[in-house]
Amino acid sequence: MQINQLTRAYRYDGIDLPIPPHLAGDPQALRAYHATLYPAILNAEAIDVGVAGTVHVTEYRRAVGTKG
Template sequence: MQINHLTRVYRYDGIDLPVPPHLSNDPQGLRAYHASLYPAILNAEAVDAGVSGANHVTEYRRAVGTKG
């Protein structure tokens, strides 16, 4: 049996976002941090994109639709 350790990766618009060590276990704090870099993340949906290689990927996907 082999145990693989996965690294969490957060992606927005095809860009891998930085994960500061002090926020790695705080999803809400991390989302606020990422929103300071890309404000559209506040309204985006966090979607589990699965495992890619040695990474567990979470994507922020923008809400698509019309206003009003």
């Protein structure tokens, strides 16, 4: 058996977002931090994309549709 250490990555619109060490364990605070960089993240859905190599990827996807 082999144990691999996974790192987390957050992506928005194809861009890997920075993860400050003091916010790494708090997903809500991290989302608020990322929303300061890209305000559309507040309304985006956080999708667990899965594991790619040694990285666990979460992607913010904008809601698509009509207003109203």
